Amino acid sequence: MKALQLTDHPEQRIQLLDVPKPVARRGEALIRMQAAALNHRDEWIRQGKYPHIRPFCTLGSDGCGVVEAVGDNVDAAWIGKTVIINPNQNWGSNPAVQGKDYRILGNPTDGTFAEYIAVPIDRLHEKPAYLTVEQAAALPLGGLTAYRATCKHGAVKKNDRVLITGIGGGVAQLAMQFALAAGAQVWVSSGEEEKLQRAIALGAQGGVNYKNDNWDKLLMEQTGGLHLVIDSAGGVGFSRFIRLMQPAGKIVFYGATAGLPTTLDLHRIFFYQITIQGSTMGNDAEFAEMLQFCEKHRIAPIIDSVRPLDEIISAFDDMKSGKQFGKLVISIA
Ligand SMILES: NC(=O)c1ccc[n+]([C@@H]2O[C@H](COP(=O)([O-])OP(=O)(O)OC[C@H]3O[C@@H](n4cnc5c(N)ncnc54)[C@H](OP(=O)(O)O)[C@@H]3O)[C@@H](O)[C@H]2O)c1
Numbered sequence: 610m611k612a613l614q615l616t617d618h619p620e621q622r623i624q625l626l627d628v629p630k631p632v633a634r635r636g637e638a639l640i641r642m643q644a645a646a647l648n649h650r651d652e653w654i655r656q657g658k659y660p661h662i663r664p665f666c667t668l669g670s671d672g673c674g675v676v677e678a679v680g681d682n683v684d685a686a687w688i689g690k691t692v693i694i695n696p697n698q699n700w701g702s703n704p705a706v707q708g709k710d711y712r713i714l715g716n717p718t719d720g721t722f723a724e725y726i727a728v729p730i731d732r733l734h735e736k737p738a739y740l741t742v743e744q745a746a747a748l749p750l751g752g753l754t755a756y757r758a759t760c761k762h763g764a765v766k767k768n769d770r771v772l773i774t775g776i777g778g779g780v781a782q783l784a785m786q787f788a789l790a791a792g793a794q795v796w797v798s799s800g801e802e803e804k805l806q807r808a809i810a811l812g813a814q815g816g817v818n819y820k821n822d823n824w825d826k827l828l829m830e831q832t833g834g835l836h837l838v839i840d841s842a843g844g845v846g847f848s849r850f851i852r853l854m855q856p857a858g859k860i861v862f863y864g865a866t867a868g869l870p871t872t873l874d875l876h877r878i879f880f881y882q883i884t885i886q887g888s889t890m891g892n893d894a895e896f897a898e899m900l901q902f903c904e905k906h907r908i909a910p911i912i913d914s915v916r917p918l919d920e921i922i923s924a925f926d927d928m929k930s931g932k933q934f935g936k937l938v939i940s941i942a
Pocket residue numbers: 648649650653750751754774775776777778779780781798799800801804819841842844846863864865866867888889890928931
């Protein structure tokens with residue numbers, strides 16, 4: 610079967626290879642993949658910027674497919690069902706934080722950018738009927754990350770004034786959809802004017818370009834102060850969130866794409882009782898809750914484009930360039 614693996618190719622570092630089809634071992638299901646989707650994690654792994662990287666591993670954390678076979682100790686009723694995969698592996702016993710053996714599907718274990726994958730049966734959920742195969746494939750990792758950050762740590766609620774940064778991002782868009790579904794007022798940031806307009810068309814109140822030197826001043830004028838920030842960029846811009854917060858406001862961040870902040874106004878943080886909360890993925894119960902939340906509010910990930918598995922390397926290049934608005938989906942069947 611075809612699989613996209615991390616190799617020693619001098620330029621691309623990834624190649625579509627012919628590899629043995631996996632088999633479903635005890636407790637596992639063999640899934641014939643129909644669609645998969647990229648996350649920035651996949652591009653970070655290609656660039657070697659991720660822990661536990663295993664060469665000649667099939668990449669990909671997100672996907673949707675049909676159960677073709679099951680191993681011992683698995684109910685045969687799963688065969689023929691269309692499923693999505695929870696990318697969490699070994700979260701551990703503490704719901705508040707993942708344990709030391711925690712991993713994410715798609716390195717170091719073989720992932721979804723392949724014609725087949727074998728995974729433990731407890732990772733599977735039936736595809737929500739209201740989603741297309743492509744939409745379902747695009748939901749798991751981004752949906753879980755956005756749900757924990759926005760709905761759990763962020764506890765977003767009706768009328769909260771929320772900033773979601775980098776709205777071109779896959780997780781950021783789901784966070785915006787979740788916050789809007791909760792009745793919050795959402796502002797966004799982006800490096801591209803067109804993406805701001807697209808977010809406004811989807812329900813955001815307004816937006817600012819983070820490349821504009823005055824973005825924080827403009828945002829203060831528009832919002833009068835924020836209850837919640839959901840960020841994945843970090844960098845020097847992170848320091849400016851502090852002045853934008855309402856007393857007792859919360860800044861939740863799940864990435865640091867732009868690096869570290871150079872300053873942090875600690876006086877303001879303690880005096881105004883501001884919380885800075887890190888967030889990573891989410892536990893298995895939150896994955897199930899996220900699916901229920903999406904189903905209740907009929908939330909579907911925004912899809913930028915769908916291309917065949919043979920063209921998957923171009924999707925990595927698009928992810929790196931950051932031009933997309935929505936998930937980059939790979940059609941496999
Ligand atoms: N901790 C976790 O569990 C977890 C889970 C998922 C993702 N992440 C991390 O979160 C980040 C986003 O992941 P993703 O898959 O959503 O990536 P993505 O789809 O590639 O989105 C990245 C977005 O970051 C925005 N961005 C870049 N520089 C920025 C800056 N200086 N200020 C504000 N926004 C900026 C861009 O938004 P515009 O295009 O609008 O400019 C870009 O679209 C990555 O660093 C990823 O590794 C962490």
